[in-house]
Amino acid sequence: MNITKNFTLAELTRTSTGITNTPNRQETTALIKLCGKVLQPARDLYGAAIYVNSGFRSFAVNRAVGGARNSQHMRGEAADITVHSKEKNKILFELIRDNLSFDQLINEGDYSWVHVSYRSEEENRKQVLNL
Numbered sequence: 830m831n832i833t834k835n836f837t838l839a840e841l842t843r844t845s846t847g848i849t850n851t852p853n854r855q856e857t858t859a860l861i862k863l864c865g866k867v868l869q870p871a872r873d874l875y876g877a878a879i880y881v882n883s884g885f886r887s888f889a890v891n892r893a894v895g896g897a898r899n900s901q902h903m904r905g906e907a908a909d910i911t912v913h914s915k916e917k918n919k920i921l922f923e924l925i926r927d928n929l930s931f932d933q934l935i936n937e938g939d940y941s942w943v944h945v946s947y948r949s950e951e952e953n954r955k956q957v958l959n960l
């Protein structure tokens with residue numbers, strides 16, 4: 830099922846852990862918002878495919894992959910994305926930072942991937958971090 834033109838629910842809930850990873854209604858709503866407000870606009874601005882390494886994570890999946898205890902991935906509010914090179918990930922990161930509304934934008938491991946989250950216009954902290 831496509832959430833937006835270029836993003837599917839399947840890729841936003843994929844896990845290699847083998848653990849059940851099905852978002853509930855509220856988590857699905859958050860994923861739809863994340864795609865509509867950040868991922869699809871970023872994809873349109875970037876002009877090429879963006880790959881989702883990790884989107885929604887159930888509590889069990891998040892624990893299995895060593896995610897933060899209060900990770901926004903568990904609420905369907907966050908995605909780890911990549912365009913498969915550090916150089917290009919930096920371009921993607923700057924494009925989101927300079928053009929879109931987000932809650933948290935993180936450069937992970939010198940642009941190994943980009944973590945981005947979205948809550949709502951009212952709740953977004955617009956926090957930019959380099960980890």
Ligand SMILES: [Zn+2]
Nearest residue numbers: 907908909944
């Ligand atoms: Zn993340």
